[in-house]
Amino acid sequence: MQQSALDHRTDPAPAPRSSAQGSRTVHGLLDLRAAAQPDRTAISTDTGTRLTFADWRDRSVRAARALVARGVRPGDRVGLVFGLRDWPEFAVQYCAVTRAGAVAVPISDGRPAEAVGGLLEHCGASAVVAGAGASVPLGPWWIAAPAELAAEAAESGAAAVQLPEVAAADPAQVLYTSGTTGRPMGVLASHGNVVHGTRPLARHRPLAHSEEFLHAFAVGTNAGQTMLVNALDAHPAALVATRFTPGRFARLIEQRSVGSVFVVPAMAAELLGAGVQERHDLSSVRLFGSTAAALPPSVATALTAAFPNAVVVNYYTSTEAAPAQTAMVFDPSRPTALGLAARGAVMVAGPDGRPLPAGETGDVLLRSPGAQRAYYRDAEAGAAVFRSGWVRMGDVGYLDPDGYLHLVDRASDVIKSGAYKVSTLQVESVALEHPGVADVAVVGLPHPVLGTSVAAAVVPAAGTAFDPAALRSFLAERLAAHEIPSTIRTLDVLPRNEAGKPLKRAIRELLAT
Structure with missing residues (x-):
């Protein structure tokens, strides 16, 4: 039945691998799904674009052959610069890159062209496939639109291009972190890491x-x-x-x-x-x-x-720790809990890297159940994050007696004000309970006596007359005196990155002026 479902295709694609082989690579998952459900919709957009599993597979095979014909070789890094409107095409090109044995480097076209160029330079990209409207600077890489690759794949002889064998241990992608606390870091993941936990034939x-x-x-x-x-x-x-x-x-x-x-x-x-x-x-x-x-x-x-x-x-989870994660169905009796380890393991450790008892605050670490990720071309930074199978999350937290994880703050965001340490997450969480606050970000500002003072950027709720004094009174009933912001500034919107995280460096600069 599966073979007949594929017979209508004109492109002589490779035969699907066995389930054991196919489930170990990203494009192998696609092969298995396309064989089982060729006409089922895989991805669609609110603008009406639709991609079936059969189309996804066929187009990725053809694009992979065009990449190989252009000289892409196993291990080469290929940038994929696409926007939300191009998600189906991005999915096609991602699997095309991995079929060619190369390493996909997904980059949002919402990043400035200079930033895009910096990421491509860092990973040593040899090629870039870009969606409509994407701005990609010139460099030592060639740039192609998906339509160009499709046209090249349709040329005589393209079907004879041989695609390489790809194994679970081979690199699949380099994904860059958001860079909210520093420069973006390239995180290398193998196929085995990316597909860990999937069950293609379940x-x-x-x-x-x-x-x-x-x-x-x-x-x-x-x-x-x-x-x-x-x-x-x-x-x-x-x-x-x-x-x-x-x-x-x-x-x-x-x-x-x-x-x-x-x-x-x-x-x-x-x-x-x-x-x-x-x-x-x-x-x-x-x-x-x-x-x-x-x-x-x-x-x-x-x-x-x-x-x-x-x-x-x-x-x-994090870009570095995936697929390890915790998951928590919201429970009003544990409002701050992030849950138990759903994949892998979670630990809160002291400065010596050893586990701390329940209730004690320390570094949060996750351990992946599969192959661990690594920083690409930055072993020195990786040594501080990847530790004997564990990944340091950069967060401070604790485990309660039942093993549930609770975050205190980002390690880099904790405010040291005088003799006290202030959790920005705690202040933000309480501030959001005020009916006049739609959004808020708390940061530390330099202070001549305390070293750092607590400051808040507030987006007022629509239709409200926001009063900073009323917010301070509200907070004073719920927080300690040293946690109450001495500076409160209103903004129309908080600056955030594409992952939705507040850009606290930018917010700190706004509040400091």
Whole structure:
């Protein structure tokens, strides 16, 4: 039956590998899914673009041959610069690159051209495939549009190009971190790491409660790469919102009866702030997943009311630690918990790297259940993060007596004010409980006596007359005196990166002026 489903194709693609072989590479997962469900939609966008598994496989095979014909060889790094509107084409080119034995380097076209060039230079890219409208600077790499590769693949003799064998241990991608606390770091992952935990031939696939899962994650983010693997492995098709606004996102949920939704906390707060639950039917959602940062308890509580039929899940991982993660269905009795280890293991360690007892605060580390990732071309920085199978997350936290992880703050964000240490996450979480606060970021500013003082950038809730004094009074009833911001500045919007994380360096500069 599988062979007949593929007989209609004109491109003489390689025969699908066995399940044991195919499940070990990213494009191998695609081969297996295309053989089993060729006409099923894999990815679609809110603009009407649709990609079936058969199309995804066939087009990736042809593009891979065009890449090899152009001289791409195993191990070469190939930049993939695409935007949200081009998600299906990005997926095609990603699998084309890995089929060619090369290493995919996904980069959002939302990054400035100079930043794109810096990443391409760092990874030593030999080639770039770019979507419509992407700005890629000239360099020692050649640049092609997907249509060019498709045309070259259609030329006589292209079908005879041989594609290399690719193994689980071979590198699949270099993914760059957001760079919120420093320069972006390239994180190298093998095929075995990227596909770890997938079950391509399972009778019951993940997210089986829905026919579509919705997201608006940029290419080049760890959350975006997770959505790519979901598209290959999960039951529902990926639905990409090509531009995130609360109303647009909620309309898609209502119109398409979306069953699974994935956001970052900032998106969740925007949905609630816009009151979309009052104007749209959100009852189809069974899973509301948040990732990239800790979900503030007040936001999580409000989500359970706005999405009455959904479980609200907070996922915690990093570009370096994936696929290790913790997961937590929001529990009002543990409002700050990020959950137990869902994949791999979690540990809170002291300065000597040894585990700390429950309740004691220290460095948070995750351990991957599969092959570990590594920093690309930066062994020195990697030595401080990757430790004997464990990955240092850069967060400070503790485990409660039941083993649930709780974050205190980013290690780099903890404010040392006089004799006290202040958790910015704690202050932000309490501030968000105030009805006049739609969004907030807390940072430390230089102080002549204390060393550092607490400052807050606040986005007022729509329709409210924000009063900093009223916010201070509100906080004074819930926080210690040293935690109350001495500086409060209102902004129309918080500067954030494409992963949805607040750019605290930029916020600190705004508040310092």
